[in-house]
Amino acid sequence: MNLIIKLFFSFIQVGLFSVGGGYAAIPLIQNQIVYTHQLMTMEEFTDLITIAEMTPGPISINSATFVGTRLAGIPGAIICTVGCIIPAFIICLTLAHFYYKYRSFSGVQTVLSALRPAVVALIASAGMSILLLGLFQADKNSIVFSDFRIVEFLLFLGAFFILRRFKVSAIKIIFGTGVVGTLIYTFLPIAL
Amino acid sequence: MNEKKKIESVQKILWQLFCATFTLSAFTFGGGFVIVSLMKKKFVEELMWFDEDEMLDITAIAQSSPGPIPINASVIIGYRMHGVLGSFVAVLGTAIPPMVIISIISVFYEQFRANRIIATALQVMRAGVAAVIFDVVMNLAKNVCATRRILYIALMFISFVATFFFDVSAMLIILSCLGIGIIDLLHNLYIEKRSANS
Numbered sequence: 001m002n003l004i005i006k007l008f009f010s011f012i013q014v015g016l017f018s019v020g021g022g023y024a025a026i027p028l029i030q031n032q033i034v035y036t037h038q039l040m041t042m043e044e045f046t047d048l049i050t051i052a053e054m055t056p057g058p059i060s061i062n063s064a065t066f067v068g069t070r071l072a073g074i075p076g077a078i079i080c081t082v083g084c085i086i087p088a089f090i091i092c093l094t095l096a097h098f099y100y101k102y103r104s105f106s107g108v109q110t111v112l113s114a115l116r117p118a119v120v121a122l123i124a125s126a127g128m129s130i131l132l133l134g135l136f137q138a139d140k141n142s143i144v145f146s147d148f149r150i151v152e153f154l155l156f157l158g159a160f161f162i163l164r165r166f167k168v169s170a171i172k173i174i175f176g177t178g179v180v181g182t183l184i185y186t187f188l189p190i191a192l
Numbered sequence: 193m194n195e196k197k198k199i200e201s202v203q204k205i206l207w208q209l210f211c212a213t214f215t216l217s218a219f220t221f222g223g224g225f226v227i228v229s230l231m232k233k234k235f236v237e238e239l240m241w242f243d244e245d246e247m248l249d250i251t252a253i254a255q256s257s258p259g260p261i262p263i264n265a266s267v268i269i270g271y272r273m274h275g276v277l278g279s280f281v282a283v284l285g286t287a288i289p290p291m292v293i294i295s296i297i298s299v300f301y302e303q304f305r306a307n308r309i310i311a312t313a314l315q316v317m318r319a320g321v322a323a324v325i326f327d328v329v330m331n332l333a334k335n336v337c338a339t340r341r342i343l344y345i346a347l348m349f350i351s352f353v354a355t356f357f358f359d360v361s362a363m364l365i366i367l368s369c370l371g372i373g374i375i376d377l378l379h380n381l382y383i384e385k386r387s388a389n390s
Binding site for chain 1: 369
């Protein structure tokens with residue numbers, strides 16, 4: 001029981017102080033779980049990051065669930081995730097309330113209009129990073145051009161063409177490229 | 193009779209909200225901005241619940257608040273559709289898939305990591321995810337250009353170069369553009385006041 005309470009408060013802190021997405025949460029979790037409370041070894045923690053990155057879903061939720069399950073089973077997983085979400089829930093609810101209250105004011109619109117192009121750029125940058133990761137299997141700062149993967153490139157072009165041409169849902173496209181790509185690599189003599 | 197219809201439509205919206213956040217969360221790899229572009233496609237283009245500008249505002253708020261971006265965005269979208277209850281439903285939809293998947297994987301971790309088919313599928317899916325983001329970005333960028341304001345188009349290009357090539361944090365970019373927006377507003381007010389006086 002003591003462990004559950006400890007986990008809960010650790011992850012409330014993680015949720016509260018991880019501003020700016022998943023990767024900001026990793027050092028915080030490391031600090032809480034590996035150093036402060038010594039609930040996991042560094043090796044286990046590295047495994048956790050690998051899994052959290054490989055699987056769908058937000059990295060901080062993934063790691064909260066993984067730590068919780070490892071240390072206290074299903075109740076642990078639920079407690080950690082809830083702890084991680086609570087601060088975000090309260091803060092975003094407050095911000096959303098004020099946004100919808102004041103968003104119709106023309107002054108607020110002027111300020112928000114300057115923000116929107118930046119958000120488009122941030123999304124574009126995330127898209128570029130993930131495309132390079134897919135095409136070269138390397139982070140954008142450590143790309144080797146001879147590692148270029150033609151299969152992934154063709155899959156990307158095909159998926160993009162289908163999206164522009166027809167109204168297809170994103171899930172179908174992502175799942176589709178997964179299936180087609182896996183079949184190509186499994187049945188054609190191309191090394192992954 | 194009317195009351196009953198109203199309850200039914202609320203239930204329908206909550207159910208759609210749950211299904212949408214659930215499936216998006218189950219298929220989103222790698223980072224908050226990925227799920228945001230999927231949300232844009234789902235909520236703006238498919239369900240037409242709100243417009244593109246609102247989605248971009250939601251993204252900016254989600255990015256600047258603490259906590260995971262997908263959860264933050266779900267809270268705001270849920271609140272928009274049906275208040276606190278909506279937020280609760282949307283967050284539940286977003287949180288359940290990773291919880292279930294990770295709980296299962298943490299038991300079969302060794303097998304999972306060694307499985308070649310899973311590794312291949314996860315690798316090739318990135319091409320699909322990138323295609324979805326590029327599709328969304330094309331539409332968004334077109335609309336920024338359609339404002340025909342040099343300021344907005346320049347902000348978009350400068351922000352992209354800053355974040356992609358120079359690794360400037362998203363937080364800093366959003367705060368800078370917020371500052372520029374405030375200056376722009378003050379400038380407008382100043383011009384209005386001066387033309388009102390003359």
